[in-house]
Amino acid sequence: MLSALAKPLNRYQWISEAAYFLAEARAFESGKELNDWLEAEIGFCEMLINDYMATLEEDNQPITICSLQQLASLLGIERSDDLTSKVELVRVIQNATKHRPCFQYEIHTFCQEQEDCRWKSECRKLTASWYSE
Numbered sequence: 001m002l003s004a005l006a007k008p009l010n011r012y013q014w015i016s017e018a019a020y021f022l023a024e025a026r027a028f029e030s031g032k033e034l035n036d037w038l039e040a041e042i043g044f045c046e047m048l049i050n051d052y053m054a055t056l057e058e059d060n061q062p063i064t065i066c067s068l069q070q071l072a073s074l075l076g077i078e079r080s081d082d083l084t085s086k087v088e089l090v091r092v093i094q095n096a097t098k099h100r101p102c103f104q105y106e107i108h109t110f111c112q113e114q115e116d117c118r119w120k121s122e123c124r125k126l127t128a129s130w131y132s133e
Contacts, residue, residue, distance in 0.1 A: 011076075015040045045075050045097045053118050063122050065089065072096075090119050 018040035019033070026032060052071050056063060068089040072080030075096050083089045094102065099117070117123075 011044060015044050018043055042097055048074055049093065049097065049118055
């Protein structure tokens with residue numbers, strides 16, 4: 001599923017073009033090039049995650065450890081195959097996009113502050129299944 005999504009994307013090209021447009025938007029002020037690049041990298045990762053989540057929702061498919069490992073690999077997370085729990089995988093993915101790795105952690109306080117969290121639904125499903133056991 002994800003490999004087909006990532007093939008047409010050239011990570012370096014996408015990030016460099018996005019960084020260029022970020023620089024252009026701030027009138028190419030010098031000294032901010034690294035920030036532009038890092039922001040573009042995060043944008044690339046978030047695009048992959050959003051496409052991943054949208055594809056799962058559209059196909060009515062569950063999030064699996066295997067697909068999370070594949071997503072983590074696409075995001076450039078090293079040794080993602082060594083991670084074998086959904087919680088670990090989602091947390092490293094959150095960390096890669098500079099979001100607090102909060103998945104299944106302090107759910108009652110932090111989730112309310114995170115309006116744009118793409119993992120909130122899955123996090124709540126896991127919590128609900130733990131409470132029902």
